[in-house]
Amino acid sequence: MKIALFIPPLTQINTPYPATAYLKGFLKTTLYQDIFQADLGLELILAIFNKKTIGQLFDEAALKPNLSKNITNILQLRHRYEFCIDTVIQFLQNKNPTLAHKICGSDYLPQASRFNALNDDIEWLFGSMGIHDRAKMLCTLFMEDIGDLIVEAICPYFGFSRYAEDIARSATSFSPILTQLEAPNNTLDNILIALLDKHILSEQPDLVILTIPFPGNVFGAFKAGQHIKNNYPHIKVSMGGGFPNTELRSLADARVFDFTDFISLDDGEKPLLNLLEFLDGKRDLSQLKRTFIRENNTVKYINGCTSPDIAHSNSGTPDYTGLLLDRYISMLEMANPMHRLWSDGRWNKLTVAHGCYWKKCSFCDISLDYIGRYEPASAVVLADKIETIIAQTGTTGFHFVDEAAPPLVLRDLALEILHRKLDISWWANIRFEKTFSNDLCTLLAASGCIAVTGGLEVASDRLLEMMEKGVSVQQVAQVANHFTQSGIMVHAYLMYGFPTQTAQETIDSLEVVRQLFEAGALQSAFWHRFSMTAHSPVGLNPDKYHVIKIGPDEGTFANNDLVHDDPKGGDHDLYAEGLRTSLYNFMMANCLDWPVHDWFDFKTPKTKLPFNLIQKHIAETTGNDNEKLKYKIIWLGNPPEFIPQGKNTKVEIESGNGKLSTKMDTTSAQFIKKQLVKTLTSPKSLLTLNELLEHYTQETSFPKELLLYSETWKSLRASGLLLIRF
C-alpha cells in the first residue's frame, strides 16, 4: 500500500512541521514501507515566490479596482520585484551568503510600506547587526510587501505561516469553512491543487494523510481533501494532528466527511497502523482506534482497538527523507530573540518525552492525552535518534518539541551527548524547576543547549498558586539566572487576564518582568492573553476559578475555545497595548528605568513591589557544597596543569576568566589529578561527592575538609567541576 503524508499549507517555512517525519519514522518500523511525504506549505511558497508566478500575480492584481496607495506603488515597481525575487529566495535559503552585500546596497530592493519603520531610524533598528542579518531583514520586508499585495489583491487569507486561519479559528460550525471551500478557487488555491496533482500522479498513493496542527492549515487540508475526493475517489483520505486533537473531539457534522474518510485523535501512530490494517482487509472497521468516520450520514466514533498506543520509545526515529530540506526559507523577526530562533534556520525536531511530567497547570489542556500521558525515553534511545537524524539531514540543530522537557531526562541526555562527543545545538521548552541548578545548566550548555523557553505566566505568587504552576516568582528568577549565567538564552511565556487577576497584579507582574530584564535574567518574552479552553481545569470547572462561561454553545465542529466573564478581575483588555509595548522595549534594553505605570495612557495603580525584589531573589541562590554530598561529580574543564613546587604543587586551571592558579600539598594534588581523569572518561560510574571525599581520606589520611574548603577546590568549582543531583 502506498501512503502519502502531506503537511498542508501553511505551518512554518523555515523548517518542516515534524508530524509527517514522525509518522514516516514510525511506519518504517512496520510492514508499511512505501511512504512518500511532502510539505505542501513550503512548496506553495516556493511556487508563489519566483519570477514567473510573481509576474502572473502582478498581472492579476493590476486588474483589481480600488487598490490602496501602497499596493499601487508596489505595482509600479513591478520590474524590480520580478528582478529581485529569485535572488531574495536564494539568499533566504542560505544558498548564497555573498548576496548580502548586493542586497544591502541602497537601491537594490524595491521598498513599499513595510520598509517605513526602517526608514525612520535605520541605524538604531539595525544596531550592531552584521551585514548578513541586515540583508535578511531587508529581504523579509521585501517578502512582506509582496505578501501585502497578495492579501489585498489576490487572496485575503494569505500569511507566511497560516492560510485562512480566521475561518477555522473557533469555528463551532463547519458552515463558514464549507462556504469558502465551495467558493471558486483563487490563484493560490489553484497553485496548491497543481502541486497536489503533481504528487498524486507521480506517487499514486492509496492513502493520503493530512496533518493539521493549527487553525492556520485547516483550510489548506480541507482544500486538498476536497480535490482528492472530487478527482481521485479511489484514494482514501485521513486527517489528524493538534487541531482535531483539541478542537474536534465532539465532531458531529457529517458534511466534514465529504473531504476526508477518517479523522483520528491523539497520537497518530497506532490509529494509523490500525487504519492500514483495516484498508488491507486485516482488521474490522469496528477495531479502529480513536477514529471518526461517517456511517449512514452520521458521524461515528470508533475506538474498538483494545491494544495500547505505541510506547514513545518504540515510535521510531523521525524520518525527514523526501522533504526539500535545502529549500526552506528563513525570514527574520527583529523584536523577539526567541521568535527569531523559531523562524530562523532549520531545526530537526525531536520529542524527549511524550506528554508533560507536571500536568497540573489549570489553564492547560491536561485532560488530553498529548499532555496527560507522560512517557519519557531513555537518554541512549534519544542519542541514537539524534545520530540517525544528523546522518539523514546533515544538520546538527535540534528543537526538542516537548510540552515541558523533564530536567532529569535532559540531564541524562546531556551526559550521553558529551559521552558520545556529539557536537549539536539544541533548545527546548522547560518548567522553571528548582532542579535546574547552576551546575545542571552548565552541563546542559556544555551539551549544546542554546536556549530555553518556560512559563512565568502571570508573574504573581497568588495567581501562580491558583493556576497550580508549581513555581514561584523567586524560583523563576533564580532558575532563569542559572540558565543565563550558563550562556543559555531564556524566553518567558507571560500571561495576563487569568481569572481574578486585578489591575494591581497586572502592574506588579509587569514590574517583575521589568526587573528580570534589568537583572539580565531574561532575554526574551511574550505576553499571551489567558484563554479558557474546554479541556483545561478552568474550562472544566469555571466556578472553582470564579469565572463564568458565557459561550459559545457547543457546536458540531470545533469546540475548545470558551468565552468567559471574570467578575472579580480587572479590565484585562485595557492593558494589552501597554504590556506589549513595554516588553518590546525591555527586549531592546530600552526604558528599563521607567516606572511601569508610565506604559499605560490611563490611570493605573503603582507597583507595590520593592525595586530590588528580583536582585534579592537571585542573591539568595547559592548552597554550600557540604550540603551536596549525594550529588555526583562531573568535570567539564580542561585538564589542569600540576607543577611541583617543593613539598607543594601549583595547580593551574583554565577558567572562563583566564587561568586560576592555586597551591596545595602534593598528595592532595595527585589525588585530584587521578580523580579528574576518571570523571572525564566514565560518565556511567560517576562518584558522589561523599564517595570522592571518602576516597580522599582513605588515600591521603587527610580530613575531607582539607580538600573541600581548599582554594584549589574553589578554583575547580569555578572552572568546570560540577555537582549534579541524581
Ligand code: SF4
Ligand atoms: S502548561 Fe506546560 S508545564 Fe503546565 S501542565 Fe501544561 S505542558 Fe505541563
